[in-house]
Amino acid sequence: MKVAFTLNGAAATWTGPPVTRLAAALRDDLGLTGTKVGCDAGDCGACTVLLDGRQVCACLVAIGQVEGRSVETVEGLAGADGTLARLQKSFLAHGAAQCGICTPGMLMAAEELLRQVSRPSRGEIEDALGGVLCRCTGYTKIVDAVLATVEPPLMVAPSAGAAVGARLPRVDGYAKVTGRDVFGADGIPADALWIRVVRSPHARGRFTLGDLAPLRRRLAAVLTAADVPFNGFGIYPDIKDQPVLADGIVRYRGEAVLALVDERATVLSIRDDEVPIAWASEPPVIGIDAATAVDAPLVQADKPKNLLLDGGVRHGDAAAAFAGCAAVAEGVFETAFVEHAYH
Ligand code: FES
Ligand code: FES
Structure with missing residues (x-):
C-alpha cells in the first residue's frame, strides 16, 4: 500500500504493509530516528509524535492510519538552518535532556500543549507530559523548561568566562534536543542482518x-x-x-x-x-498465592517453594519497640519486579 501524508510540513510517501507501526516507518524507512522506541507497546511515550497536531504514540499508530494526515516529529521543531525552537533552547538551558531518550517525546508532548494553551500552569504541563516516562531527570527540570517558555527565565544563561560552578549547557545537548543523538538502535549499519x-x-x-x-x-x-x-x-x-x-x-x-x-x-x-x-x-503460576501453594509447580527448578530469597532482615526486640509505641499500624505491602532495561 502506498501512503501519502505530510511529514514535518512536506509531502511524504511510504510504501509497504499498512499495519506497519508509524514509529518503524519513520525510523527504519524514512530515516527519522529522532522518534525513539522504548517499549513498542504504548507504555513509555518515547515515540510520541504529533498526528494532526495531537500527541500519539507512534508505536501504536498503523502507517495506514496517517493517509492524508499531518505527522510532526522532533526533527521538525528546529528551523531549516538548525536554529533551535524556543522550547528546545529551554530544555538545553534547564538541563532537561539528560540521557535524552525521552527528550523527543517530551518535546512533542509539550509542543502540543503550548500550541493549545498559551500560558499553561505547572499542573497542565505535568498532565500534558504525563504519557512520557523519564528515568533520569525526576521531571522537575523538564516541567521547568516548559514553564520557562511562557514565563521569565528561571535561570541565568551562562556567561563567557564564568568560573567553576557556572551552569553550562551540556556539550551533547544540541544532539539530544534535536533528536540527532545516536543511540544503539539508531546506528544500524546498512548491511546489518x-x-x-x-x-x-x-x-x-x-x-x-x-x-x-x-x-x-x-x-x-x-x-x-x-x-x-x-x-x-x-x-x-x-x-x-x-x-x-x-x-x-x-x-x-x-x-x-x-x-x-x-x-x-x-x-x-x-x-x-x-x-x-x-x-x-500448561497452567501458569500467577501471583504470590498460587506460587506459594503447597502443590504449586516450580517456576524455576532450583528455587524450592518458588522463593528467590528467604530472610535477609535482622532486627532487635520488635515486640518491645511496639509495646513502647503510642500507636501501631499494620499492613501488607508488595512491590512489583522492576528491571531497569528499557534503554
Ligand atoms: S515506544 Fe511507543 S510508547 Fe513506548
Ligand atoms: S532524560 Fe529522560 S529518560 Fe533520560
Missing part, C-alpha cells in the same frame, strides 16, 4: 522443535538455545536465571524461543506455520 525473534504464545508450557533444516536453507541462521554458549541473563552475576532463548520450557507469554536471522524482508516473509514448534501448554 536482522533478527526476528519467535516468541511463546503461552504463559507456561513445554515445546519441542521440529526439523529446522528447511528454514536453515532459506535463512542465514536459525538460532536456538543450543547456539547460546551461556544461555542466561539477569541483573546479578549469580542469578542468571532468564534464558536468552528458552530451552524446552517457557515461563511467560512472549518468551524468546527462536531467532531467525537474515535480510529484513526475508525474516519477515517467514509465516508462523513455517516455524516447526510443537507446544504443550
Whole structure:
C-alpha cells in the first residue's frame, strides 16, 4: 500500500504493509530516528509524535492510519538552518535532556500543549507530559523548561568566562534536543542482518522443535538455545536465571524461543506455520498465592517453594519497640519486579 501524508510540513510517501507501526516507518524507512522506541507497546511515550497536531504514540499508530494526515516529529521543531525552537533552547538551558531518550517525546508532548494553551500552569504541563516516562531527570527540570517558555527565565544563561560552578549547557545537548543523538538502535549499519525473534504464545508450557533444516536453507541462521554458549541473563552475576532463548520450557507469554536471522524482508516473509514448534501448554503460576501453594509447580527448578530469597532482615526486640509505641499500624505491602532495561 502506498501512503501519502505530510511529514514535518512536506509531502511524504511510504510504501509497504499498512499495519506497519508509524514509529518503524519513520525510523527504519524514512530515516527519522529522532522518534525513539522504548517499549513498542504504548507504555513509555518515547515515540510520541504529533498526528494532526495531537500527541500519539507512534508505536501504536498503523502507517495506514496517517493517509492524508499531518505527522510532526522532533526533527521538525528546529528551523531549516538548525536554529533551535524556543522550547528546545529551554530544555538545553534547564538541563532537561539528560540521557535524552525521552527528550523527543517530551518535546512533542509539550509542543502540543503550548500550541493549545498559551500560558499553561505547572499542573497542565505535568498532565500534558504525563504519557512520557523519564528515568533520569525526576521531571522537575523538564516541567521547568516548559514553564520557562511562557514565563521569565528561571535561570541565568551562562556567561563567557564564568568560573567553576557556572551552569553550562551540556556539550551533547544540541544532539539530544534535536533528536540527532545516536543511540544503539539508531546506528544500524546498512548491511546489518536482522533478527526476528519467535516468541511463546503461552504463559507456561513445554515445546519441542521440529526439523529446522528447511528454514536453515532459506535463512542465514536459525538460532536456538543450543547456539547460546551461556544461555542466561539477569541483573546479578549469580542469578542468571532468564534464558536468552528458552530451552524446552517457557515461563511467560512472549518468551524468546527462536531467532531467525537474515535480510529484513526475508525474516519477515517467514509465516508462523513455517516455524516447526510443537507446544504443550500448561497452567501458569500467577501471583504470590498460587506460587506459594503447597502443590504449586516450580517456576524455576532450583528455587524450592518458588522463593528467590528467604530472610535477609535482622532486627532487635520488635515486640518491645511496639509495646513502647503510642500507636501501631499494620499492613501488607508488595512491590512489583522492576528491571531497569528499557534503554
Ligand atoms: S515506544 Fe511507543 S510508547 Fe513506548
Ligand atoms: S532524560 Fe529522560 S529518560 Fe533520560
